[in-house]
């Protein structure tokens with residue numbers, strides 16, 4: 175921590191404007207990782223594609239392809255008394271939706287971001303302070319909008335301590351904001367789980383609740399227990415809304431279910447994001463259920479829990495991508511390298527730039543060894559890190575969201591900033607969270623520091639270092 179300077183200046187102007195000037199050469203830490211590690215046994219095409227993606231990643235970094243860089247600003251300054259300061263200043267390469275620079279400083283005031291400025295500007299403003307050390311690459315705290323648990327703990331529980339442990343596991347792995355997802359179960363159980371999670375949302379442990387079911391298609395149930403799937407039921411919907419007390423942020427529905435329109439409208443009127451998924455319908459119905467004509471604005475784990483993309487039967491995958499490309503929807507993508515091939519990941523990012531939200535769909539086994547686990551009412555076996563129920567369906571993920579950023583950047587060849595936004599600003603936007611997902615003045619002081627291989631070094635959540 176640098177010593178406190180006599181006063182700290184906090185900008186209240188819009189943080190960045192776009193200027194087409196060349197950025198300075200990156201510090202050594204900004205360079206991408208080297209070649210694939212020895213012992214990679216992937217099939218040759220996948221290896222070649224990954225090598226190509228890494229070459230693109232490296233070329234982008236060396237060209238300085240960083241998008242917007244900060245302009246020298248003429249801003250109004252507010253001088254804050256020394257006593258009011260938490261003098262944390264975190265320095266590094268900054269990659270976020272609202273700021274990108276090779277050497278910048280994020281200043282923290284209590285639980286908020288006070289400012290994000292180039293290092294040279296910080297030095298000029300703090301002539302008497304010890305300069306902060308360059309720590310690595312600074313990203314916004316990640317935002318996971320589809321997460322069932324981790325480190326042996328579940329969100330589909332009525333035990334708040336268990337749910338808190340699941341959230342804290344992901345916080346410490348860099349996901350500073352997450353929705354707790356509950357899966358299909360008997361209605362009374364889902365209502366009780368949502369009522370418990372409400373408390374965790376109200377105290378800031380989680381960012382809200384996602385109900386994945388029970389109004390889903392049996393033919394595409396995946397790991398959702400088919401015994402409890404049903405048509406959209408207004409009465410159960412009311413019970414869930416009441417139990418959540420305003421903290422239900424997303425509900426996944428299959429649009430072909432009888433009664434979909436009425437329940438989707440009720441949810442939408444209550445401020446709940448309608449997400450389409452676990453659906454077996456055709457292109458026209460799925461597309462029509464998304465904006466602008468439908469209530470849906472999100473697609474639950476695109477390609478998983480729906481028929482595969484086919485050129486004569488395009489189905490929900492094509493409909494979701496078209497809607498995302500039109501700016502009418504955001505598509506979730508499980509970035510764990512198991513649910514989705516990296517080539518399909520490339521396709522999705524190319525088709526819907528800025529409209530892809532990386533998720534983990536993590537379950538109890540995330541961060542745990544292979545073994546036997548539970549997802550909702552179902553038993554799950556994890557082998558080589560892949561979770562499956564008895565019929566072989568993949569049952570949620572075992573990764574963290576930072577793994578997803580690494581997968582998108584290094585295996586799909588997505589520009590680093592786009593990969594970061596897909597795990598921060600885009601998911602935050604998808605569910606209407608305005609205080610997280612970026613590095614900008616006034617947002618929560620949530621950030622992570624990673625090394626050149628995008629491995630986690632430190633996590634700051636609400637202004638507190640967790641590691």
Ligand SMILES: [Zn+2]
Pocket residue numbers: 320322355386535570
């Ligand atoms: Zn899920």
